[in-house]
Amino acid sequence: MIKQWWQHKEKAGMLTLRLTCFLVACLPRVLLDVIVFFVSLVYYLVSKNERENVKFYLSLLKRRGVKTGFAFLNFYNFAQSIVDKILVWKGKITQHDLVIVDERKIKNELKDTKKGHLFLVSHFGNIDAARAVSTELDWLDITILLYSKHSANFNKLINQISVREIKILEVSELGINEMLELKRIIDSGKHIGIMGDRVPVHGDKSVSVDFLGRECKFSVGAFVLASILKCKISTFWAVKNDKKYEISFNLLADEVVLGRDKINDARVYLHKYLDEFEAMCEKYPNQFFNFYDFWQVKSERV
Template identity: 30%
Template sequence: MKDKHWSATKERGSTFGIQLLVWLYRIFGQWLLRIVLIPVIAYFTLTGNKARQASYAYLTRVNAVTGNSTKVRWYHVYKHFYQFGTSAVDKIRAWLNDVTMQDVTFHNPEIFEQLRQDTPSKGAIFIGSHLGNLELCRAIGEHDSSIKINALVFTKHALKFQAALEKFNPDAQLNLIQVDSLGAETAIELKEKVDKGEIVIIVGDRTSVTQYGRVNYADFLGEPAPFSQGPFILANVLDCPTYLLFCLKQSGRYHIYLEHFANSLKLARTERAQQLQSIIERYAGRLEHYCLKAPYQWFNFYNFWQKDDKQHISRTATNKNEKNSSDDS
């Protein structure tokens, strides 16, 4: 039986649900909201078959790589789901300006400072992931008027989340660009933005919504996994500095890691395939490094190691009985 592609999974939840979360947060604060999440997350854990299996498989791989002989149990999977729920609370806090710079630790601050100096004349591309809280990075970036951020999203879920927040905080705006695929038109638009000194953020741990086989396989937690070529080919087209961006919550604080990845990812025509493979392997290695720092904060609740071809996956939307929880932004 074929696996379902991540984009074929219908969202659980609604714009109303997001607005309710924001309302509860504003009235009762984050701690009561985190308590309210306990039964809600229990429900999603019990009813999200596919997501639960994916979490179990992922955490088992983490244990194998780290040499942890502990068997993954239901409460480990629940903890994984609960971290996903609390990350939504952190997103709300960030966009309502309740996260201050005192709550944040910037690693490699010299890279941030250099970026601020460079962006007026030349932009950059940030390649992130579904590890930790990329939304928080974007919200913090919005507080720095010297940096303009554009985020590419591949589903309408992120747009719903943004619309819900703007009802409570009209200033919580970000230039979200919803795309189905990275075509020439999108690349031209983004090239113009980068040339004006703006930042483009894209995630590197989701395969194409529309096309099969536009991937390279790289070792990730002990087994080859498909990584989309799109973000790295986009970086090649934009021909600008490329950074890797991660935000993890550790000991109650938000830790932002910005790594300089390359001054340019321009691919040579004669060695294009080999260079692209090497670049994607480097990205997969850094993603694994940070996953092992905070394994419960990786929010890809589907079979990440599924082969990206018509034999193994279906991009057809699931029916109601096959719904699954995932963060598809």
């Protein structure tokens, strides 16, 4: 049986993560980059399934004429993003390390708004860079909906070392209490981030769509949620460009209107999101940190 994303266990134990934090705190970045390179290489060599999954993703991009580089770069960039996450939460990466695209326009859209936005985020780039630094920006207050059971050790460690408030809402189950809390957040003019590139843990709010020329499943839960909360929905990207993180937003819809067939009606909004997602993959092919069988290729071989 093919494992879903939430069934994959953390690769690193708490001891390894603590050692990583110690090295990040004590070593200069140049030396740290050397260590990250060799650690990434080891993971690349021993993680056969993850390596093949990344190679398959890159092969889809190559068919579209994209120069992708080696699959190892996805492992290396992912390891670098973990280092950056730790630096962010320790307060060593600030808003001065960010470049916000169309900052004035975004400020006007998000600051002092009566209702918050629902942001579609993904396992692309490093959303933690923007999420942590958002505590310094009075116009960017984000709570992330997170299924954290498959990364409990990392989240526990981040809570211990963070110098900033971590705004996370666990969503193993989205019951009435959670929905009321989401409504309170949106109605207070604050924002919610939700992963758009993962099928739901519970329920059946996913559809099969074409992504990079190959059919796979995506959740439409975010669009259903936006229609219930009656809020705007936007994409939110944070990609590393040279040594800085480039933050960009794009409004997908002022209002998500769904009929009786909510799942099918949400496809219109999902396709707009996937158009952006594909463009980001083509521009930054080695910053999509997906290591599981996203397209369920292995299930076809069983």
